[in-house]
Amino acid sequence: MKPSIGIVGCGRVGTALATTLIGKGYPIAGVSSLHITSAHRLAGLCGISNATDRPWKITRKADVVFLSTPDGVIESVCESIAQQNGFSPDAVVLHCSGAHASTILASARKSGASIGSMHPLQSFASVDISQNPFKGIRIAIEGDFNAVSAANQMARDMESHPLQIITACKPLYHAAAVVASNFLVTLMGAAFRLIQQAGVSPEEAFSVLKPLVEGTLANIDRVGVAQALTGPVVRGDVQTVETHFRAIGETTPELLPFYRCLVHYTAMQATEGNRISPDLMKIFQDMCKA
Template sequence: MTKPAVAIVGAGKVGTAFGVGLARAGYEVLGVAGRTPEAAERLACRLYCAATTHPEEITQTAGLVFITTPDRVIGEVAGQIAARGGFVSGQVVLHASGALPAEVLAPARAAGAVVGSLHPLQAFAGTEADIEALCGCYFALEGDAAAMTVAERVVRDLGGVPFRLAPGSKPLYHAAACVASNYLVALVDLAARMCEACGLARQQAVQALLPLLAGTVGNIGRLGVPAALTGPISRGDIPTLAAHLQAMAGFPAWKAVYTSLGHYTVDVALAQGRITAAEAAAMRKLLQEAQVQ
């Protein structure tokens, strides 16, 4: 399959990672459209291509259009490009949102393009590491069948692994990604605050937790879930669990998070097979009582 010429609409973190990654994979990037001339030119200089604030100027001749704008404006941008004749029949138009379905690109489909979404299951921080992270990254795909064929080829050319989502599942998929990534940051913040209450400085607390986090992620990679679960709930250690809850008596917000996660962790521990049903029931009772105190 011949690699199509590409237009990038959106010159932020994701657009930059995709643009540079695609160029390195041998795709011709025709141009970059950004919200401001400066943003477009910054990425275009790296790709040796045209820069514009009018997307339709670069999308008309592209075989593949990536819309990598913020989620809230993807539909609006697609509508503007369509109204200005920027989409053509036979074109493939993809957006990179994890939350929105391909249907948000309906204006492109109405112009004869095939549409889809291609979301990298990765956190982008706006650094060079973002580009390297595309290799080995898993990408969630959904949309028109013809668009998916092209999207799968693009993902493999980037060194990634494509997988298709069930119809209508995009919001739940994105929620899963938020739990694994965004909420992990929130949990580290909570753990660091708890360590601060024990006398550690904020930065010291975060640094102390990092090896534990890395070890846990490593165990998940080696052993899988639920086998990687450790800690008091995994071994039915009710006295330690009770001591934790008592220590958080003066911190109701912390205890609320701890007990909610504890209930779910009991289910994981049961699946692991290291605790009995009676131990699980006793821990659930303890957690439930702590929630109402």
């Protein structure tokens, strides 16, 4: 018999966890949310009637409790459940935040529960889920022994791959995820703005740039970051970078500090990868100070 699941926070991740785990044979003990309408919506999707806005009513009956609320309230929600004796002493209590460590669930541990965090390296943009969003992804896991064992098992059952993370390193791990996902979106937004200034329509911008991005990702996969770098910095083409600075300054000056910052870091990375000399790096980095 698989452990029963309680969900506190019926948003995007709570919905994905509940609907995926139920499909993998985990019974749902109940769901709870700030607004009862969200809890009823998820209960309906799970085919259960146990929905509430008082989480301790459902967490007491759950072997595994997910606190899938926004990061800022995980600790206080956990404390309020613990104050109501809402955790069974042998329960596993998990949150899904990438930035926070499991230690913010200390109040549940005082109740005898094992605590952990289980952060899916995936972007959940909506509560509408048609396919298993956990399939093939990594899920970063840390915490107490029992919590880590249960989280590893659930990750594998959801067809994802556990990634063990050191508790103290969670902020750095999460910063890496933000750079790879959120900042990629920021980078693409900047590229769209520049290419539209060059006369490409907004409708075409993505399809024009997509093969370039996909080819670059494939190159990183094949030869690694140092060798995948192409373009003016790694060619030592100082004049071209100056031309870019001028053109951006004239058309989209709000992007100039951003572009300079990326040239600065690209030159550093190119030097570390033995693609350009330290002297050339200094030339590029001095240009970026202007």
